[in-house]
Amino acid sequence: MQTIETLDPIRHHDLTIETGHSEKFGENIHCVPVVANELNQLIPHYPVCLLKDTETGQFGLYALLGFEPNQNLYIKSGHWGQGYLPLHIQRQPFIYQPNNHSVGLNLAINVDNPRVNKQTGENLFDDNQQPSGYLKNMAKIVEFLHSSLASNQAFIQTLLDANLIDHNQLKFQQTDGQSKKIDGLYQVSQQKLSTLSDQDVVKLHQSGALQACYLLLASQENFKKLINWYND
Amino acid sequence: MNSPISSVVIVGGGNAGWLTAAILASKLKSKCAESVSITLIESPNIKTIGVGEGTWPSMRRTLKSIGISESDFIVSCNATFKQGAKFVGWVTGAKNDSYYHPLMLADNAEQTDVLHAWHQHFEHIDFSKAFCVQDYTCDNGLAPKSITSPEYAAVTNYAYHLDAGLFTNFLKKHCIEKLGVKFVADDVIDVNSSINGAIDKVLTRNCGYITGDIFIDCTGFNRLLINKHYQIPFQSCKHVLAADSAIACQVPYPSTESPITSHTISTAQTAGWIWDIGLQNRRGTGHVFASDYLSDYDAEAQLTKYIKNTGGDVEKCTFKTIRFEPGHLSKFWHKNCLAIGLSAGFIEPLEASALLLIEMSANTLAEHFPANQAAMNLVADKFNQTFLYRWQRIIDFLKLHYILNQRDGQAFWQDIKQPQSIPDSLQANLNLWQHQYPCMHDFEQAIEVFPIDSYLYVLYGMGFKTQYPFKVSQLQSDLLSRQYAEIKSNFSQLERVLEPNRHLLEKIKRYGLQKI
Numbered sequence: 204m205q206t207i208e209t210l211d212p213i214r215h216h217d218l219t220i221e222t223g224h225s226e227k228f229g230e231n232i233h234c235v236p237v238v239a240n241e242l243n244q245l246i247p248h249y250p251v252c253l254l255k256d257t258e259t260g261q262f263g264l265y266a267l268l269g270f271e272p273n274q275n276l277y278i279k280s281g282h283w284g285q286g287y288l289p290l291h292i293q294r295q296p297f298i299y300q301p302n303n304h305s306v307g308l309n310l311a312i313n314v315d316n317p318r319v320n321k322q323t324g325e326n327l328f329d330d331n332q333q334p335s336g337y338l339k340n341m342a343k344i345v346e347f348l349h350s351s352l353a354s355n356q357a358f359i360q361t362l363l364d365a366n367l368i369d370h371n372q373l374k375f376q377q378t379d380g381q382s383k384k385i386d387g388l389y390q391v392s393q394q395k396l397s398t399l400s401d402q403d404v405v406k407l408h409q410s411g412a413l414q415a416c417y418l419l420l421a422s423q424e425n426f427k428k429l430i431n432w433y434n435d
Numbered sequence: 436m437n438s439p440i441s442s443v444v445i446v447g448g449g450n451a452g453w454l455t456a457a458i459l460a461s462k463l464k465s466k467c468a469e470s471v472s473i474t475l476i477e478s479p480n481i482k483t484i485g486v487g488e489g490t491w492p493s494m495r496r497t498l499k500s501i502g503i504s505e506s507d508f509i510v511s512c513n514a515t516f517k518q519g520a521k522f523v524g525w526v527t528g529a530k531n532d533s534y535y536h537p538l539m540l541a542d543n544a545e546q547t548d549v550l551h552a553w554h555q556h557f558e559h560i561d562f563s564k565a566f567c568v569q570d571y572t573c574d575n576g577l578a579p580k581s582i583t584s585p586e587y588a589a590v591t592n593y594a595y596h597l598d599a600g601l602f603t604n605f606l607k608k609h610c611i612e613k614l615g616v617k618f619v620a621d622d623v624i625d626v627n628s629s630i631n632g633a634i635d636k637v638l639t640r641n642c643g644y645i646t647g648d649i650f651i652d653c654t655g656f657n658r659l660l661i662n663k664h665y666q667i668p669f670q671s672c673k674h675v676l677a678a679d680s681a682i683a684c685q686v687p688y689p690s691t692e693s694p695i696t697s698h699t700i701s702t703a704q705t706a707g708w709i710w711d712i713g714l715q716n717r718r719g720t721g722h723v724f725a726s727d728y729l730s731d732y733d734a735e736a737q738l739t740k741y742i743k744n745t746g747g748d749v750e751k752c753t754f755k756t757i758r759f760e761p762g763h764l765s766k767f768w769h770k771n772c773l774a775i776g777l778s779a780g781f782i783e784p785l786e787a788s789a790l791l792l793i794e795m796s797a798n799t800l801a802e803h804f805p806a807n808q809a810a811m812n813l814v815a816d817k818f819n820q821t822f823l824y825r826w827q828r829i830i831d832f833l834k835l836h837y838i839l840n841q842r843d844g845q846a847f848w849q850d851i852k853q854p855q856s857i858p859d860s861l862q863a864n865l866n867l868w869q870h871q872y873p874c875m876h877d878f879e880q881a882i883e884v885f886p887i888d889s890y891l892y893v894l895y896g897m898g899f900k901t902q903y904p905f906k907v908s909q910l911q912s913d914l915l916s917r918q919y920a921e922i923k924s925n926f927s928q929l930e931r932v933l934e935p936n937r938h939l940l941e942k943i944k945r946y947g948l949q950k951i
Contacts, residue, residue, distance in 0.1 A: 260582035
């Protein structure tokens, strides 16, 4: 459920936002959308792949968190383990809304998000109805994420135009000996990358896409960790 | 004699001309070291007939091989997905009389005992339902793939329904802009032969002479080169398949959200049948009939009634009558001239064979492209042999749809199943199939026009009896029960992934399909 309200110092004055990360905030998801701009931070922790949106068929970048619906293997004993959290997780329960003059921040809030309450957590506004330090920080995250969407789209389009994406079935052995297949994953093709012409390599490099390609490939190592957790 | 073939001249545009040009241009480019130039001369004055709005799944391979994006094709040609054909009223004409010929192969149909188990103990289940999931997807109007399927990839096998006029323009643009086909808009007014009788050049009204090593006749029923110039005789098959007329009509949908049927509907009439195919923006319908049995007036009345009964607005329809002599040339390739498309022949569009034959002809030509003049006659002989065989197979298969009918009291349906009208090759197979089930070895060629499964769907869809003398074991019965249950459970999974035909087409228009 989502009920989006434009953030307002009077209407939302008494709201508090519970922080922390766990299943109770609806974070038991098996993948999360990410942007190319955060690849550097993601790569030590998550396998990042391209997935197709089931409604539109369009490619998006996602960090994989599990292998079953509602399975987030990063949440352990009710808490999301250490490490960098994808911006999409960090920003909850806020979303981008331009020109919200009432608070001077480009923010709206999903009041149905389970973090939103009136007892515990961070205040949104101080006693003078000014945005709290917490809220200003959230605005930065939301704005950065928003501004990263265009370059993310451009990056994916570059991969498509250069014909660099390949279907990439993940297959591993479960503890019961059965083999498990995960379909619908797409990845930059190392083989296609290595056969690019000099000219195309330079073009990719100048757009920053070449580095991102290698980050994506490097992130696949994290599947090993995920498979171990899955089998534990 | 030994200089390489370096130029192909195609006379005539239309689906045949442009599809042939596209296939040759893309295949020869990758095959020949030295480039073969391809020129297409299209008359600005002659209108194309635009038959063949249904295809076979082979069209997916063809379009992919000539470098076309499936999304572009679907959007540009108002194309929709076709998962097979439903034959309504062909057996008895009673209310619930219908069967499917789906495009997916029949599960395990190569195993005689599975066929036998169905025939002996499960005949109350439609043959196609017991052997294929596509009955269900068609009945529910579901698309054969989802928005996450890559271009040309299928969840259930599919072909297309398309707007033939738009398809021609689409191919033409692709040929000229992407494939380097030279386009001459002009009328051919004379044909010049060299001493050995091969065509040397053709004279155009405004652009002078155009020379070539091979000339392809895509001039439709005009048969400008193959018949007017070479007088290659035509073999009529009207004594086998009596239909010689068609009244075509475009029917608008009641609303922009009307569902789009995921298969061709062919409904038997008193002396022919009506086709009904759903495009994105309209339905294409038409009545194919035998003029010896039915007047144009009555044929149009039957079509009008059909359109009204299926929710169409007859006031918005215009009818167009087409006459044809059913049959084909006795030889398709003569000297350096090859006929492809309607010029090669035409029979009623019962199993969408028109575009299929164009694809097959152009692909065969490209794959066996003669290296030089000396090789030409040898290649031509093989081509003629292969395609005479293919035409015969098509005639046999179409005839099969008619001869098992029990539509008593209608002269057309009685006459068409008379033994003297049945080709020997078909009769021989039928005799065999009375005793044992059809199998691949019943056919001569490795590349058949229609797979054995198509024969099974029609034969057993129409209630053909095979008196196979062996008992069905419990094991065989169980095997079939299991298969039937699997098909049903397969469908309940597909139901979650596949959406209605129109929904998917709208999404493709909006987002496109991915190449991978």
